[in-house]
């Protein structure tokens with residue numbers, strides 16, 4: 001069964017679940033080395049939702065890949081529950097920008113794919129897969145192939161697939177960026193509802209200031225050359241959150257502070273268009 005974890009009482013718990021300690025990453029390519037992350041330190045408590053925001057190329061995906069154990073830092077360390085993350089682990093689920101479903105398998109078989117890879121018993125997980133698909137409104141689509149689903153539906157299947165084996169941590173790299181604005185808003189609400197039911201620790205990469213502010217307990221802004229952490233800001237909004245909070249002056253003020261930090265990180269002015277801010281949008 002699902003382990004529903006208690007929400008943390010405070011944003012920074014006594015011992016963090018994930019601890020990123022002065023992490024550095026340089027890619028050694030055939031050309032010059034690329035310093036993707038100069039230094040990053042951040043602690044994430046169990047149950048927290050933390051977004052990484054920042055201009056294109058500032059190392060957000062690199063940091064996420066290191067947290068997933070898919071890339072190794074060239075300096076510093078990333079600890080999960082006190083032990084170093086050195087390779088992909090069962091207790092970490094990951095969702096990429098493109099849903100990358102297997103096109104020849106139905107929605108439910110895609111959700112069950114990690115269960116087959118991990119050689120877990122299928123039948124109890126089939127019940128769980130149905131429960132997850134129902135939660136994201138896809139009960140009637142479990143036997144459809146990805147080509148018969150919309151982009152938003154495919155991304156919802158990918159979320160179910162990442163949750164099927166009940167990982168503690170969910171890493172999400174721009175999961176909704178290919179979706180239209182209305183579907184994206186709906187996905188944000190769906191994700192919030194999923195997390196109310198199955199409490200997880202989430203690290204979420206986005207280019208959208210509004211999305212980060214709406215979803216997160218904390219927003220971490222990366223940037224600068226070479227790239228580092230510019231701001232680590234607690235979101236002051238109560239949960240559960242409704243879209244109406246986006247109409248408040250408090251929300252506008254938070255978004256403004258995030259935008260100014262990103263523009264500073266990108267060496268720009270407040271009036272810069274999104275392209276000049278490295279693709280970061282309101």
Ligand SMILES: Nc1ncnc2c1ncn2[C@@H]1O[C@H](COP(=O)(O)OP(=O)(O)OP(=O)(O)O)[C@@H](O)[C@H]1O
Nearest residue numbers: 027029034035036055056057058059060061062063
């Ligand atoms: N496998 C790789 N080999 C060499 N350089 C890489 C590799 N992956 C990323 N980089 C470089 O590292 C830097 C950071 O890239 P990364 O993809 O982490 O940025 P990002 O913040 O996720 O950007 P975006 O918002 O565009 O997705 C960039 O300069 C990029 O070109």
Ligand SMILES: [Mg+2]
Nearest residue numbers: 060061062173
């Ligand atoms: Mg990226």
